[in-house]
Amino acid sequence: xxxxxxxGMSKQPFLSDIQALRARARQHVxxxxxxxxxxxxxxxxxxxLNEALATEIVCVLRYRRHHFMAAGIHAEPVAAExxxxxxxxxxxxxxxxxxIVQLGGEPNFSPEGLxxxxxxxxxxxxTLIDMIREDLxxxxxxxxxxxxxxxxxxxxxxxxxxxxxxxxxMEEEHADDLKSLLEHLGT
Ligand SMILES: [Fe+2]
Ligand SMILES: [Fe+2]
Numbered sequence: 001x002x003x004x005x006x007x008g009m010s011k012q013p014f015l016s017d018i019q020a021l022r023a024r025a026r027q028h029v030x031x032x033x034x035x036x037x038x039x040x041x042x043x044x045x046x047x048x049l050n051e052a053l054a055t056e057i058v059c060v061l062r063y064r065r066h067h068f069m070a071a072g073i074h075a076e077p078v079a080a081e082x083x084x085x086x087x088x089x090x091x092x093x094x095x096x097x098x099x100i101v102q103l104g105g106e107p108n109f110s111p112e113g114l115x116x117x118x119x120x121x122x123x124x125x126x127t128l129i130d131m132i133r134e135d136l137x138x139x140x141x142x143x144x145x146x147x148x149x150x151x152x153x154x155x156x157x158x159x160x161x162x163x164x165x166x167x168x169x170m171e172e173e174h175a176d177d178l179k180s181l182l183e184h185l186g187t
Contacts, residue, residue: 033102040156046105048149049096049160052167053107054117055145056093059138060086062122066131075128078181085135085174092167099160119145132181139175146171 024036034042063086070079097107108117115122120138125131146168153161 031104034104038157040153040160042103042105045153045157045160046100046103048152049100049103049105050108051117051119052145052149052164053093053096053100053109054114055119055142056089056096057109057114058118058120058122059089059142060093062120062124062138063089063135065124066135069124070128070131073128078128078132081177081181082131082135085177088170088174092170095163095167099163103160129182129185129187132178132185133187136175136178136182139171139178142171143168143175 027036063082067079067082067086070076070082097109100107120141121134123130123134123137125134146164150161150164150168153164
């Protein structure tokens with residue numbers, strides 16, 4: 001039984017013995033938020049989060065490029081949508097970096113190998129339609145990879161799981177926005 005749980009009695013079916021819990025919390029205090037009850041493989045989670053971080057950074061860069069290029073071809077509402085998405089991807093990147101540090105890891109912001117770590121691609125796109133379509137493809141990649149990560153984490157790291165669920169919901173909104181833009185533009 002993990003962590004010396006349970007006294008073999010049904011009176012305490014769920015919570016650890018409080019003394020044992022306190023003693024465990026005192027050991028390894030340097031690990032901060034990561035306690036003995038943390039069930040996931042931390043190295044794997046940090047690696048997955050760094051891939052998600054790279055994905056978000058690539059999405060920030062691609063959306064910003066699209067924002068300025070769309071503005072150049074006088075597609076102001078679309079340009080505004082790209083900027084909003086870019087800023088939201090940046091917020092996701094920040095949340096993920098913060099969680100990596102909480103888990104005792106280091107967020108990888110290195111431009112070297114960024115595209116290799118990212119799930120999504122950086123496609124510039126020739127026309128406005130190309131840009132929107134490429135962004136939609138990237139969102140769909142992000143949606144699938146976040147869904148997979150959430151499935152992997154499940155009960156082992158519910159905090160990271162919840163954070164990713166929030167991000168996933170926003171990626172789904174982004175994909176929906178882009179689909180509407182494509183429909184609006186008659187494609
Ligand atoms: Fe994102
Ligand atoms: Fe997104």
